Structure formats: structure tokens, C-alpha cells
Amino acid sequence: MLKEDYLHRLKSPRQVYIDSKLISDVSTEPSFQGAIDSIAEFYQLQESQPELFTYEENGKNYHISTLAPKTREELARKRKSYKAIADLSFGMLGRTPDFINSALAAMATNSHVLGAGQYADFSSNAVKYYDRCRNENLFVGHGAINPQIDRGIQLGLQENKYCGVRSISHDSKGMTVRGAKMIVTLAPIADELLVFNMPGLISGDEDFALAFAVPVTASGVKLICRKPLNHNGYNLLDHPISNLFDESDAYMVFEDVFIPWSDVFVFRDVEKSNSFYDKTRIRNHNGHQGIVRGLAKAELLTGVAIELANKMGLGSFLNVQEQLGEMTSSLELVRGAILLAEEDATLENDLLNPSIHAIQAIRYHFPKWYHRMVNIIQSLSAGSMLAVPHHGDFENKNGPILKEALRNKNISAEDRCFLLNLAWDLSGDGFGQRQMVYEKYHAGDPIRIAAMHYSNYPKGELFKHLDNIKRIYHDSLC
Amino acid sequence: MLKEDYLHRLKSPRQVYIDSKLISDVSTEPSFQGAIDSIAEFYQLQESQPELFTYEENGKNYHISTLAPKTREELARKRKSYKAIADLSFGMLGRTPDFINSALAAMATNSHVLGAGQYADFSSNAVKYYDRCRNENLFVGHGAINPQIDRGIQLGLQENKYCGVRSISHDSKGMTVRGAKMIVTLAPIADELLVFNMPGLISGDEDFALAFAVPVTASGVKLICRKPLNHNGYNLLDHPISNLFDESDAYMVFEDVFIPWSDVFVFRDVEKSNSFYDKTRIRNHNGHQGIVRGLAKAELLTGVAIELANKMGLGSFLNVQEQLGEMTSSLELVRGAILLAEEDATLENDLLNPSIHAIQAIRYHFPKWYHRMVNIIQSLSAGSMLAVPHHGDFENKNGPILKEALRNKNISAEDRCFLLNLAWDLSGDGFGQRQMVYEKYHAGDPIRIAAMHYSNYPKGELFKHLDNIKRIYHDSLC
Amino acid sequence: MLKEDYLHRLKSPRQVYIDSKLISDVSTEPSFQGAIDSIAEFYQLQESQPELFTYEENGKNYHISTLAPKTREELARKRKSYKAIADLSFGMLGRTPDFINSALAAMATNSHVLGAGQYADFSSNAVKYYDRCRNENLFVGHGAINPQIDRGIQLGLQENKYCGVRSISHDSKGMTVRGAKMIVTLAPIADELLVFNMPGLISGDEDFALAFAVPVTASGVKLICRKPLNHNGYNLLDHPISNLFDESDAYMVFEDVFIPWSDVFVFRDVEKSNSFYDKTRIRNHNGHQGIVRGLAKAELLTGVAIELANKMGLGSFLNVQEQLGEMTSSLELVRGAILLAEEDATLENDLLNPSIHAIQAIRYHFPKWYHRMVNIIQSLSAGSMLAVPHHGDFENKNGPILKEALRNKNISAEDRCFLLNLAWDLSGDGFGQRQMVYEKYHAGDPIRIAAMHYSNYPKGELFKHLDNIKRIYHDSLC
């Protein structure tokens, strides 16, 4: 029923453009099918396995991802659900509903950070919005990244006013916004969007210093998708994963969209805008989901690399074994960091926040490992990836020869092609490269993640060592 | 007329499969159009600029790439023509006719390496084949890479006999071959194919130890193309380069193809097969063309990165400047190595062979630099590459907003999208990744290239230093 | 008293050579002073802080490092003691007594692996040896690495019989051994040495397939130290850490040393020799101590890098902040992996073994991070490390100028020199490079560590993903 409800809501008209065509009914658009199926399965699991995917509060069952965790056991429960959900798409769908659900739970618990303004009690808005979303099991996506029109200039000074979303007028009922966000992932098939800025605004950016929610179907919201990365005319033998899980990234335009005060969380307030992601601890909970999801992805790539080595006759080469060991050992480090994030979690306002130090540590290192995994798969497949025929060649008169010519003692010709195509999808195809770019940038510029890690890191233990060695020196002088 | 001749020859029926369909007329196949246009331009230049693209011998003009150079000036002339030809496709077409032309000139000059056999004078065959090809201005492609069915086992012991091309019978007229080669690039639109093995065969591989020529149109030759990497339904704004220069890599099957002795150069001879590429100095001359072509490619990527930095507001960041300087300095190193290859060229049998040490040095380092260039373009474009609408969105009702929203003071919206799409094609799209894989592997496994460089390198100067430092030590003992 | 006992035992005559001189009394040798002080402090802490450094068994207190842990709490207790001990030398002493203590506990618990032979019950020997060592609080070092005389040939086939330690004769009382081990770290100041091989022996190596214990003072045991890396004539301002913690690596020669059967654990048994390190789980417990100790070292380097950035005016550069963040984030990953090693520990024969997958994961990655840390410190200090005067220059007539000329607003001239000298010791001096080489190789060749990680890694989760994606494909065909 949850699943059916979602599919029903998907029918609501919205302005979605793919390949420059307005899609009247996103629910039937082939490019979205794989993602829609995964979201539908998300809801189905919520109903079929409540013990794993729900918690109870005041007599009602909610999705576990909306839980505001207070204990390590609850964090661990959330982690397990994140993993099970990520496994559905092998981690390729970055923005399944649990992602923003975990953010909403943090935002509501720490809603005091948002305070109140002339027209609205933002804190109370946040709590109500959270309650509504988990009650109605809405799929909330989000738009956070401002189009990088000129990366050398602050938002407020850019000539081009579509460099973000700004309020152009307001009255007692609400505000009207205009502008754009980019890489609004999965937005076309979401119910609602949470729109905000990552920290970094400065004085002068007030017009853009907003946070609010808006239904995808709202008047004036326009979603212009990038070129899809799935491949029409090819089946899952040809493109085993890129034809399944391309989560559309949309460029979202607000053409004078009216937002009632009840859905506004930050209004023209640079400091609050900068607090929105960090001080509410959304970053911690989003990050927790993110690294668990990343683990699923890295597991798939490691499995593919091992399968390639085994099936292509490469398993006995020491340098190949080292590369595979680099991959398996990286998996362990991800697992360790997840554990540390939970072990070092801190309770604040009755919310147990996974350690941001552990999360950002993996956020900085993971893209490099993922990049290596992609390169290793490329080097194991090498030219063979580029020598795979079309699936139809197995059925036309080339079939008998190809079935003979492309097999080896470990694997049939079709399975070998499937494996090499999977390797290509993950490492050579636009789909795989988009996944790599996503891992690298989805939580912000890695250079700044590292800089922030350094600046926030508790340095007591480090300075203790410095003090000790200075003391030994000074003692030696006496 | 040369151009028209080529286009006319293209009409000859051949067995070419794309997307599992037999292409009756390759000359009209959209996936090949960009490559065909470039080859046609190759012939046109030969006629329109003979001073640059031809040389005279015995009163007849031939394409400069077929010249067997004897002087540094001739090597330099060849280099300039390679560059001009590569510039036509920005280095993206790796197998333009000059590639094998340079090989044929070396093979003919050093044909004594091939000797004679029971049925044929292979040496004389090589000279005649060269003469015919340059006389008739044929486009000769080549098939050298054996399908890597099981990389842990030698050819002769593999169960699957399609792991290479072998002679299954022979008589006084010729031999009959069966088997396969992979990554036969541009083969569908070539006239002839030169089929041989890279060095590395060992005793027991005799059946596969062949080298011969065969017309693309010969009976029993079948070319099964990998999935094309161009994008139907998108124009050059959407895919500025991947829709132009996808040089098809074909999987080539020989179904009992008869080869007359006149076209055979190596017959069941492991040692000769191993000599074919190296001892004839094909490797030197192919390598010379290859690094010159690579330079064109690297220049395009460097230009794109600089343009990105300039237009996206990144030019003032020191770390971006360092990355761009890494790219421009790599270009210089390529240029230096080309110069060295010519300066250190050695005359042998009246043929001036570019230095293999310089060529293989760049062959080892260039793929790493190219990889870095691709990564730098990815990091400069980052998410913005994934926020580009379809070209049609500029013409539908989204047009006016997008033209406003996606421009900045340095660049119009459409030009910005063109630039980002070009960045994507080169760094994220399957086309760009295939180009990267091509650079890494087209001349063999880089690990083995390095191992060979070490083993062949003249070490006199190095050991002189060792001797000197030992001498100083021994002198100190007295 | 434990400390005094140790210092007293140190007086026992042993054959130790430094700089080709026989050291009659190691306890007064300046090169050993820093290490001796740390070991003495190790014993002192055992007495002064029993709650932290001891456990009780059958009414007696033993050093916590000798505990055979059965619970996670016990593992955590051991970890805390490892860290406190490592902090004494900032992790620079790799072979403090807790290292082999942890091994002995594993060896005794899993002594069944060793079995019995014709002359002795090796299993019972192991238990008794463990009991004696913990009872008497002996400092047991170890010799495991065979001199790499010819790395291309197996031990048993090498012409040079000093490529390891072999039994040359035996009788009913014991065996006589001859040969050599290398990098026997801290051996000159130890009480006992545990001699064994890392896994990797093969058939034909029987003579060398031994494991036994021997007192450092035994007749025929000779320790020839490498050139010390401390600096005579310089004080702790000049060499803040290299003059403190150079843990001598000795080349150990056995000139026909008699080993009674009671001290033998493996006798001419290739399989048992290979089991000694792994199947007894010594590797797990040694590895646990090793990564905890490594953390202390990495913390010092990170602290030094941060101090350099702060004091040299580099703190505001984004690229410097990224480098510091790379370091702090690496620390987190080490902490996560330690946690994982304990969390995933498995109980076997009543011994809780830290997860080898987590340990070897960090063992593979840590040397790369440590290398980066060293490089970052080099790049932050750059030329300034090479512009530091002798400490005496602050006291001669250069003093007044230098005190003025070398300070800045953040730091006095002497403190700046101390900091730069500390940076040099850790990143440029022979001491620092030896520490780096130690991290890279002390647990074996990193290439083989990775290969082993891959081969032992539980791959169920990885293959589950592969099965799922194959299933989706096959379902799609229906």
C-alpha cells in the first residue's frame, strides 16, 4: 500500500524535461524505471519487514530512517537499514528516501537552531514538516548545490542571479523565490524537495540565504534533466547496470514559486543558512547514511574485480593479487570508520550524532579508493572490454561462432560478455564515471572537506606528544 | 580523385556488423561518418598539398607516410605530416592510414628479416605489398591483438582456438586461416588489413605464428563492432567530439579465409613472428607516428582545461594554475621526447629508425599524463558537467531562462554548455574513457613496456658512474 | 624493583658490537640510553600503575601484555596499555617488551599447533616458556627476518648457508644452530630472543625450519649492530628525537649455539614453521600491538606538521590545510581499524583474536599514509630545515643575532630551531627514514600483505552482489 501510494503520487503532473521533451507522466518514463522500482521496493520493504525497517512511536510505525537515534543500538539499527536499502541498487542510487529522512530527524530534533522570525516560527515549522513527511511516508529529495556559474565570486555579487535561489518578494503569507539549483538528484520522481545551501555564504548573500520545502509538483518548479546515461536499444547483457540505476540529476529552475511561511526554515539569514546543515547535525546523519551506502558500492566493485581476475586467467599474478588486496583492505577501512563514527557518537539535545571526524575522514579518503577501484577494473579488463559484441550478435548468424570464440574454461561466452560489460559500465561508461564524480563531490569539495577535518579535529592528543617531547628536551638541559 | 577513389572502394561489400545488424554499405553508416570524413580529408590533403604530404620517387608521387626515411630531414617531414593528419581528428583517430603506411615502409626496407619459405619468398612479398599499397593509395588497417581469452596460458595451449588466428591448412597456392583478432580499429572502413602478432609467442604457438595481408572484403572476414560510442539523437552541442570521432574497434573473425602465398609474410614460424614487429623496425616507425599523434590529443585536452579554468572563474586559484602547468609542462616533455627520438635515430640498412628508447619512454609515461589530464578536466568541471540540458532545451520554452541562467560574464550559455559537454566527452563519456584505455594499452601492457625499456636501455653511462664511485672508494683505501 | 632487576640483568656479559667495537657493558653504551630508559620506564609503570598495566591470575600479578584475552574488555585493556607504552617513545620503539609478550600469550594458548616431536613436547615447551617469561618479567626480543642474501632463491637451495638459521646437529639434549638473522631490533638490551621464521618456507628448507628461544647472553650468540643513527656531539635541540630513540637493529650471528630441547618449539618442520606465526595467532596479537603503536607515531607526526604550519605562517593556505586534514583523517582511519579489529575479533580455543582482516588492512595502508606524513613535513619545512645552526651557535657570539634573526611573532628562535630539527629528524634524517622503512616492511612485504588480504578475505558479501546483479539480468530475459 505504501508502494502503491507512492506510485500513485508519481502520477501527479510535474514539469520534468528529458532530452528537451516535457514528460507528461514520469511513472512511465523508461529512463526512470530502474530508480522508480528501487524506491517502490523501499516502500515495500517497510511494509513487509517492519522489524527491520520501522520503529514505533506513540503507537504508530514509521520508517526507521526517520528515527532520531538516542542510543548506539538505534544508530546500529539505522545503519543496517541503510545498508539493506543501498544493497537494492548496489549503492548506485545516492539519494534514496532514507537520505533526507535521516536529515529531517536531525533538523527536527535540533530545530531550536533555526529560531523564529517576523513571519514564522522556523523551529516549529521544522518539527511539523518532519512529522508530516514521516506520517505520510513522503519521498523527500533535496536541492543544495548552487549552479557554479562563476566559482571565483560570491553569490550575492554575481551578475547572473540564477547562481542560486533567492527570495524576490514576500508578504504575510509567504515568500516568492526565483533561481536555480543544480544536481537535484532523483528529484523528478520525488514528492517533496528540501531546498537549502551548504555552509559558506557570507555577508552580502542575504537574498540567497534561504531554506525551505516545496512539493515537486508546485507551480513554477521546473526540472530539466541532464542527458540520461542509460542506453536505449541495449539490454541488460549490454549494459548490466547503467541501464538500471541512472539516478537522474536535474537542473531545477524556480520561476517565481510561492512558498508559504509554514514551509520556510531559513529566511534571508546568512548565519542560519550556514548553520542549517552543520548545527542541526544533518551533516552527521546524512554522512552516516552516505558512507554506509558507499560501502555497498565498493563491495560491488571489489566483487567485480575479483570475478574478472578469476575468470580472465589473471588470478595467479602477484601484482593483480596486490590490487585485489588493496580493494579488500579498503573495504575494511570503510567498515572501521563506520564503526568509529558510531562508537564516537556524541549525545546532544537527546540526539546521538555519529562522529563527524570519522565520517569526514572516510569522505576524504573514499573517493580516492573508489577511483583506484575503477582504475583497477579498467586495467583488469583492458582492451577486452572494447571487444564485446552486441547482445543480438549471439542470436544472429554470428551466434554459434561467438559462443565458441568468447568462452574459456571458466566462463561461457555470454557470461564473459556480461562481466566485461559490467566492468565497462562501472569503469568506462558515462554511468560509471558519473558515479565516480558523484562520490568525489557529493558531499562537497574534497579539498575543503580535508581542510575542515583538520580545523575541527580534536588535537589534544597530538599536542600532548609535542609537549612531552619539548619537556624531555628541556629536562635534558638541566 | 584519391578521395573519390577511397569513397568508391568503401562501397565494396564487406561483412560488418554493428549493433548486431549487417551493414550493407559502410559508407552511409552514421557511426562511421566522422572517421570516413577524416580519412577522406587525408586523401584530399595528399592531392591539395603535395609539398607537405607527398614525396617523389622514380618520377611518381607517394604519400609522405610511406617514405622510408634516410635522413633527419625526412624524419622531420614525416613528423610534420603525422601531426597535420592527427590535428584533423585532434588525435582521436589512432589508426589513420599513415600509421600502417609507416610500418609498411619499414617492413619493406627490412624485408630480409622475413626470409623465404618452402612456398614463398616472404621478403619479396613484403616489398611488393608495400609497393602495391603506396601505388594504389590503399588504406591499410591492422589486426595484431589476440583476444585475451585466458591471460594465464600461452596461445598454443589454450583450449579455445579463437584465442588468435591460426593456419588450419595450406597447399601450393596459399594457406587457410581461422580464428579471431580483437580491437581491429577502423577496420570496417579500411581497404586492407595487415594481420600479425606482437612479440611474445613461444615454442608451441606455431599454428598462430603468422603474418599476412588480407582485403577487408575477402570472403570469410567478418567484423563485429563493439557498441558504438556516439550518441544518436544528440547533436554536436550535446556531444561535441564523441559524436565525431568514434573509431570503431572491431572484433574480427576469420571463418576459413584463404590467403594466397603472395600475401603471406610469416608462416608458422615463432621466431619470425616475434621479429615481425621489432626487427623490421615497424615498432620504431609506428611509435614515432603514435607519439606525434598523442601530442595532438594532449594539446586538445590542455586547451580544454585552460578554457574551463578561464571561463568558469577558476583561473586565479593557485592549485588550478599548478594543474594547468602540470599539463603544459607534460606537453613539453612529449615534444622533447619526439625530438630525441629523431636526434638519436640510427641508420640501419639505409633506414633511419627513430630511437626506440625515446619512443618507449614516452609510451610508458604518456598514459599517466593523459590520465592526469582527464582527471584534471573532471575536477575543473566537477558537478557542472552533470547539469547541462539537452540542446533542444535552448529551443523549447526553457530556452529564454537557460540562456539567462547558464551564462556568465565570460561566456554565453550555449558556449558554456558546449565547453562542459566537450569536457564530459573527453573525461566522463564512454568515448573519453575508451580514448584513455586506448592510450594506455594500444602499444602493449605498460608494465612490459617499462620492463623492456630497462632491459634494452644502453647502460654504459650508468655503469661508468658506478665504476667511478667504486674507484674513489678503492683509492681511499690506499 | 622490576626496573632495577632489568637494569641488573643488562649487566650480564653478551657479545654486542657497535661500530666494530665489542661493548663490554651495554647498560652504559650511549647509543642505547634512550631505549634503555624507555624499557626501564616500562617496568616502572608496571609497578607504579598496576591497575593499568597488570592483571591478576592465580593470585599473582603479571604484565597486562602477557594476558591471553578472552573478552573484548580484555582486548581493550591491552590496547590501552599498548598505547600508553608506545606514547613513551612516541611509537618510535617498535619492539618494546609488550610486542613479544602478546605473541607469547598467543603461542602458549595455541601451543597445540606445535605438537610434539621425537625429542620434545613442543607444545608443552611453549606453555612453560610463556610462564617463565611472564613470571620473571623478561624482556623477550625476537629474530624472524632471514638475511636476504639472494631474494630469488629459496633458503634451502642457497649456496650461502647464513641465509637463515639452521640446525647443524642434534642429540638427545638439544640441537646446535648456526647462521644468521637480520634486523633483530633492540636485541642488545633484551634478555631473551624468540627465533623463528615468517611463513613462506617450502619443501627443501627443512634445515632452516626451526623455532626456539635463546638468552641474549648464550654462548655463540653475536649481535653486530648497524651504524647507530644517533648523533654524538649534538644535543636534543639539534636532534630532538633521533638522539633519543634509535632502537638498534642488530645482525645476529649464531656460531654453533646449543639450544636445549626445552627451548625448542619447531624442529626441522616446514609446515610447523609456517604455522608458527599464523596458526598460533601470533600475527593477530602482534599486529594489534603494532597498529596501536603506529597510531602514537602518526599522532606525533601530525602534531609536528600542525605546529609547523602554525608557527611558520603557513596555516592560512588552503593547500596546507588540505594536507593537514589528510593527516588528521588518516588518524581517524587508524582508530577505526583498531576498533574494527576488536569488534570483529573471534574466539578460538578460548583466545579472543583481533581480526586479521582489519589489522592487515591497516598494515597495507598505514605505510603509505606514514610516507605521506613524512613528505608533508618535508614540504612544510622545505629549505628552512637546512638553515638551522648548531645549538652552540646560540651560546657563542652568533647568539644575539640568531636569537633576533630566527624568531618570528609566533615562536622564539630556539623553539623554531627545535621544531625544524624535530621535523628534520622525522623526515630527513637517517633516523626518520629508518622509521619509515620500518613501518613499510616490519610486518612483511606490503605487496604480499595485500595479496594475502585478498586471498583470506571473506568474500560472501561481495559475491552476493554479483549474484544479485546476475539474477536481475536473468529475470529481465524472461
Add this chain to the structure above:
Amino acid sequence: MLKEDYLHRLKSPRQVYIDSKLISDVSTEPSFQGAIDSIAEFYQLQESQPELFTYEENGKNYHISTLAPKTREELARKRKSYKAIADLSFGMLGRTPDFINSALAAMATNSHVLGAGQYADFSSNAVKYYDRCRNENLFVGHGAINPQIDRGIQLGLQENKYCGVRSISHDSKGMTVRGAKMIVTLAPIADELLVFNMPGLISGDEDFALAFAVPVTASGVKLICRKPLNHNGYNLLDHPISNLFDESDAYMVFEDVFIPWSDVFVFRDVEKSNSFYDKTRIRNHNGHQGIVRGLAKAELLTGVAIELANKMGLGSFLNVQEQLGEMTSSLELVRGAILLAEEDATLENDLLNPSIHAIQAIRYHFPKWYHRMVNIIQSLSAGSMLAVPHHGDFENKNGPILKEALRNKNISAEDRCFLLNLAWDLSGDGFGQRQMVYEKYHAGDPIRIAAMHYSNYPKGELFKHLDNIKRIYHDSLC
């Protein structure tokens, strides 16, 4: 006689401090012996091989390094002499007399850049100084690097006035300078010093904007050496190269040194100070010497690595062969870049300047390759470097065993120790790391070298490609 003259001049008293002691006679200081011998050999070669090391002008013979080259042949002659001189010290002495000689030739030829001031004709000073130095065969060192007291603040605003050398007063006879320079390499054994700034001063730095010459023996010049990196008490078996070629880096203090106008080239002129190195083309000619010298160094390391592989039984491992091939191929790239620097040299004011683009390209890449070479040597030697006894151990009673125990079939025990010690000196010892730091920074911060390369690089060819691809797109629209 030139040699004797130099050794005689060395006797002149100067203020040189080593290990805080004033050295009364530098000519007998053991730490300088290796460098002095090399400089003496420099002069000896000038006399013994005039055809190689001198040129004639107006009937007089000068050292070839002082030649202002006008032709490629002259550049090539200079290059050959640089190499022969560098070979004397295996490239380890970075600042032999030819280094500044090549600079003086450029400075004199382009002296118009310096212009004239109120008190002096700087241009004419430059010419006269050059003439005097080449006439008298003086060894001119230089001090260019300002102590990096606070790297975040410009010179003129630093509180600490020893952050450079500034003029504190002047009159009609000359100026008086006070301050410091760091890393004044080989200064203690030079005759003269050329003092200037690298480009980068800005308005407000006028006091420091100077260039001048000063005798090492001038009153008020004080040279405080860093701790020597040679090893007293060890011979050339123990330290084969670090005990030979430690070129002292001095911290140079000017305590109110008077400089007559005749020796001043820039006076309180920021623009001229910034032009001094670049616009006179000193950078080009210094750079030319520098990369040729670097080649000698890289050749030694490559030779050592090959010898290690051959003698330690590693030569048959493919991964080792790859590492050695990486080294030999890097040598080729250096050779190519040197050739390109000469081929692309441009004639300006009758001086043929090697291409700065080629030089800076190698300047950016070479330190990375050199770093790799050091790492490869470390990994080939691994623990064995740390298991080498003192040379005296071969002579005491350990001798017989060691001679047996440390040899293998390819190499004697002593030669093996020599080789491993050489490996350590180059890769682990302070000497080797200082050499690495020198390569990385001696021509400036590599990040800025790259940034400068990008900004100065002729981009015409790159933009031509961009124009072409845009044109193709625009043509496609028609």
C-alpha cells in the same frame, strides 16, 4: 696553476662556523674536503683539457661556462662541459662554479635590463664584474633565498628584519647592508657571492630590493653552516657518497657590510629586483646547467638501482623490471627536454637563451621522478640496508664470518655492503634526503613553477584546436 690559485685564495680568512666553531682555515676542514677536491678538479680540467673546457675571446682563454652563447653549437659545448663537471660529483654538488658563471654571462649580455641609478651605472657594473670574474677565474657562489621566517607576510611588512638583506644606509661611495640569506650553498669555499632576490617582491619591499656582489672574506659577512651531513669516524665503505659530497648550506648573516657602488646591480628597486633573475635570462642559463647536472644524478641512482636488482637476486621479478624501466625511461625524458631546451632556444640581444618552457617543464617533473628513484632504491634495499655492519667488523674477529655470511654468488660481502651503504646514503641517510629536498626546491616552489609554466606557455596551438572544434560544431548547425 688555476687550481693552486684557488687553493691559495681559500686560505684567506673568512668567518665560517661549523658546529658552532669558527673555522680558521676552511681549506683544511674535513667536512669541506670532498667539495674542495671537486672544485680543484674543476680548475684542473680547465687547464688540462682546454679544448673541452675553454673558449677563446680576444686572444684569451676563458672557462667555457662563462661563454655567452650565440649558436646552438655553443650551447651544446656548454652542455657537454656542464655534464663533465657534474659527473665529477655525480651531480651531488649543485653549485659548482659553472652554475653562476653561466648566470654572469647572461647578466652581462643583458645588463641593459639593470639600467643606471643616481650613484652608479648598474649595467656597466654588471659587465665589469663578469669580466673580472672570468679573467680571474673566481668561484662565485650566490645567496638568493630569503629566510622564510613568516611565509604568510611580504618581506617589507615582516617584523623581523632578518627576513632578507636590506640596505640600511648609503652614501656616495656605496651602501651598507644588514640581514640574512639562507641555503647559501658551498659559500664557505667560494671566492665571491652574488646576492639577489628571486622574483616576487612587491611594493613596500624596497629596502630589500637589492642585487650586489661581495667577497666571501668581506668584513661583516658571516657564514653559519648547518650541521654537516658527513659522518666522522666512518670511511667510504660505510658512507660511500655522503662522506664525499656534502655541499655545505650556510646561513649567511650580513652585519652591516659595506658594498661599494661598483659591485651593486640593483638598488632599492622592486621592479629591477624582480627582473634580475628573469629578464637577464639568468634563469634560462642557470636552468640549463641545472637540468644537465640533474641528469648525472639521476643516472647514478638508476645505475645503483640496476646494480641492486642484479646483485640481490631481484632482476627476474617483473615488478622490479618495471621500476627499473620507469627509471631508465625518466632519464630519456630528461635528455629529451635538454635537447628541446636547446632546439627551441631563442636569440635575444645576441644571446641564445635555452627555452624556459622546456627547462621549467623538467624542473617541475624531475623532482617527482627523483623522489620515485629514491623510493625505488629504498624498496629494492628494504631491510638489508639496515643490516650492514661497520667497516671495522670486516677487520676484527667478526671478519671471517661476515665475509662468508654476507656474500652471494654475484657479489662479495664487502662489495655488497658498499652497495647497500651507497643505497642508504642516497635514499635513507640525511645526505640523500637533503639531495632530494634540494632537487625539489632549489629552483623555487614547484607549485609556483607549474603555475608560471602555464601562464607563460605559448598557447596558440592549444587554442587552434579549440577554434577548430568550435568551427566544426558551428558548421554542423548550418
